[in-house]
Amino acid sequence: MKFGVVIFPGSNCDQDMVHVLRNVMGCETKELWHKDHDLQGLTTDDCIVLPGGFSYGDYLRCGAIARFSPIMKEVVEFANKGGKVWGICNGFQVLCESGLLPGALLRNNNRLFICQNQYITATTHKSAITEQCEIGKPLNIPIAHAEGRYYCNEETLASLKANDQILFKYCDNHGTIHADSNPNGSLENIAGICNANRNVFGMMPHPERAAESILGNTDGKVLFESLLGILTTV
Amino acid sequence: MFIAEINVMPLKELLDPQGKAVEHGLANLGFNASKVRIGKRITLEIEASEETDAIAKVEEACKKLLHNPVMEYYEFTVSKV
Numbered sequence: 001m002k003f004g005v006v007i008f009p010g011s012n013c014d015q016d017m018v019h020v021l022r023n024v025m026g027c028e029t030k031e032l033w034h035k036d037h038d039l040q041g042l043t044t045d046d047c048i049v050l051p052g053g054f055s056y057g058d059y060l061r062c063g064a065i066a067r068f069s070p071i072m073k074e075v076v077e078f079a080n081k082g083g084k085v086w087g088i089c090n091g092f093q094v095l096c097e098s099g100l101l102p103g104a105l106l107r108n109n110n111r112l113f114i115c116q117n118q119y120i121t122a123t124t125h126k127s128a129i130t131e132q133c134e135i136g137k138p139l140n141i142p143i144a145h146a147e148g149r150y151y152c153n154e155e156t157l158a159s160l161k162a163n164d165q166i167l168f169k170y171c172d173n174h175g176t177i178h179a180d181s182n183p184n185g186s187l188e189n190i191a192g193i194c195n196a197n198r199n200v201f202g203m204m205p206h207p208e209r210a211a212e213s214i215l216g217n218t219d220g221k222v223l224f225e226s227l228l229g230i231l232t233t234v
Numbered sequence: 235m236f237i238a239e240i241n242v243m244p245l246k247e248l249l250d251p252q253g254k255a256v257e258h259g260l261a262n263l264g265f266n267a268s269k270v271r272i273g274k275r276i277t278l279e280i281e282a283s284e285e286t287d288a289i290a291k292v293e294e295a296c297k298k299l300l301h302n303p304v305m306e307y308y309e310f311t312v313s314k315v
Contacts, residue, residue, distance in 0.1 A: 060274075061302055068299070097302065104304035111251040151248065151305065185249070 001228055002046040003029040004039060006075065006091075008066050013052035013089065017208045021049075024211055025224050034069040044083040047227065048075055050091025052144070052206060062105065062147045063093035072098060084128060084227075085200045089145055092192070092202035101195055101202045102160065103152030105145075109185025113146040117217075118183055120168045120191045120205055121175045127194050129201050130167050131226040138175040139219040141205035143183065148204040150186040150193075160193060168192035168203055236280050236288035240310040242301045243273035276300055279315065288312045 003021045007014045014031070021029040030040040032048070034055075042048065056065035066072065072094070079085045079100050087095040095101040108114055117140050122133035133139070152160070160166055168191040172181040182189045184204075192203030207220025225231075244250045250271050257270040278295075282288035292310055301308040 060299070064299065064302070096304075104302055106248065106305055107251050109249055109251055111255055153304070 001027065002042055003027050004032045004042045004046065004048045005029060006032045006034065006048065006050050006071055008034045008053065008055035008069060008094075010055045010057055011051050011053035011090070013206065013208065016206075017049055017051045017088070020208045020211045020224065024221075025228060027228070032071055034066070034071050037070050037074055039074050039078060042078070042083070044078065044081050047084040047086060048078060050075070050085065050087040050094050051208075052089030052091060055090055055094060058090075058147075061097065063090060063095075063097040066090075066094045067098040076100060079195075079200050082197070082199055086129065086227075087200075087202040088206055088208065089143075089148075089204055092204055093147065095200060095202045100200045101193060102156045103150055103193070105147045105204070106149040106151050107147050108145070108149055108183075113144075114148070114183050115144040116142070116183070118143045118205060119171050119173055119175070119181065121171045121177070123166050123169050124164050126164050127167050127198055127201060128227050129223045131229075132231070133222055133226065136175045138171055138173055139222070140173075140210065140217060141207055141220050142209045143205050145184070145204055148184045148186065150190040150204075152187065157187065159196075163196050165193050165196065165198075166190055167194055167201065168205070235315040236282050236285065236312045237315055238276075238278050238280060238288070238292040238310050238312045240276040240278070240292065240296060240300060240308055241273055242276065242296075242306050242308045243271060244306055248305060273306070280312075285312060285314065 119138040122130040169189040171177045207223045210217040210220035252272040253270040260267040296308045
């Protein structure tokens with residue numbers, strides 16, 4: 001599997017992601033410039049990552065302008081053909097704004113930019129990025145956002161549940177999901193979801209910041225291993 | 235040429251943390267204000283032959299970019315320059 005990491009003006013986690021994919025996971029990784037229409041030969045067997053940051057200065061709404069950049073036209077087409085697209089933090093916001101994922105990310109209920117290590121747990125195995133996660137096991141993954149409060153209407157929430165589209169929830173250090181372990185006021189502690197076709201993933205936490213022992217935390221690596229089909233040795 | 239004045243507001247059922255913060259600030263000043271909501275005001279000029287055309291264009295801009303129906307609603311007026 002090859003990767004493409006999109007770089008918008010204001011992206012700031014793109015190089016962290018490129019580094020993890022190239023140097024930690026050993027994958028061929030292309031950098032996709034927002035003004036290009038060129039996916040540099042990526043096929044639907046590959047994966048495009050929308051990284052964290054503040055694309056277009058978060059003007060109007062987070063992710064709202066990025067959605068209209070030339071590369072996003074290609075990304076939407078790629079996703080509609082079945083290619084995998086993974087949005088992290090601002091990338092998740094872009095995916096919601098572009099309609100590839102349902103719902104929206106609102107301002108955190110405590111009004112703060114939250115930058116901390118946060119426990120999340122996978123809530124389903126049925127996605128390429130959670131296949132090898134142990135359900136209920138807490139993963140300590142950094143979050144860094146001001147607009148991360150996931151929200152959708154009741155009807156959408158019901159369909160997310162019916163189709164098993166909720167991938168991650170915020171939890172405590174025992175893996176228990178409750179109101180006190182919800183950092184930003186997200187609906188039902190939702191930290192990440194996928195689309196109904198299960199090829200588009202969005203999450204607020206940053207696994208690329210927790211994928212190397214030199215950084216003191218490898219809890220995020222299992223997501224990359226799942227995606228690449230590498231058996232973990234835990 | 236028409237001028238559009240557009241208000242984009244958070245949906246009524248959603249918590250608006252910004253509004254809450256301002257409400258507290260007003261309370262500290264002794265104002266007894268409640269239900270403070272903060273949105274965006276967007277003004278723009280648009281070329282159109284007549285008012286109905288201008289309204290249709292602004293409506294489209296609101297739907298496609300200026301508001302996100304998951305979290306916001308909008309209202310606007312247009313007037314001839």
